[in-house]
Amino acid sequence: MSADPAHDLSSQQSLTSRTSEVEVRRSARRRRTVSAYREGDRTVVLIPARMSVAEEQRWVTVMLEKLAAQESKRILGDDELSARAAQLSEQYLDARAEPDTVRWVTNQNSRWGSCTPSEGSIRLSHRLQGMPEYVIDYVLLHELAHLLVPGHGPSFWKLLESYPRTERARGYLEGVVAAGRLPELPTAREE
The missing domain is CATH 3.30.2010.10 (Metalloproteases ("zincins"), catalytic domain)
Incomplete structure (x- = not known):
């Protein structure tokens, strides 16, 4: 998933997922898109600054599921x-x-x-x-x-x-x- 290199760290939230810590980064420059990527043992989710807490939680769940689906395709048994x-x-x-x-x-x-x-x-x-x-x-x-x-x-x-x-x-x-x-x-x- 793509990362926006110019993000505002004005708000970060740490949650715990199945395998890693989740860090939410809000960006004033980001208007509509949400993206996520793995950074070591942490998952970073980038969202627009204007999103509500409920929207943030929903998008974190969606993005964790997307990343897990992508990774499960790549992981060898x-x-x-x-x-x-x-x-x-x-x-x-x-x-x-x-x-x-x-x-x-x-x-x-x-x-x-x-x-x-x-x-x-x-x-x-x-x-x-x-x-x-x-x-x-x-x-x-x-x-x-x-x-x-x-x-x-x-x-x-x-x-x-x-x-x-x-x-x-x-x-x-x-x-x-x-x-x-x-x-x-x-x-x-x-x-």
């Missing part, structure tokens, strides 16, 4: 994740990495993924869901490489050299982590 792992292994690792299981997990809040070579299992954090495909592919390929090389030595990184978006994906993930450490700005007071 465990079966699709396994199929993607097989494709990546074939394309970048000469099909040498063959995991027994590949699945999403919700208990990894400090890691993007993990691998247990002895079990042939790969787990990706649910926090990756909704991120660009190349980022998910990088994390998946990273864990596939651990099936072949357990540590992070030169031979491990040599396996990832053929993936053209390694540095871009790593930069994206570093940015997500850094954004999570930024201080929250105080909410502007209404006059």
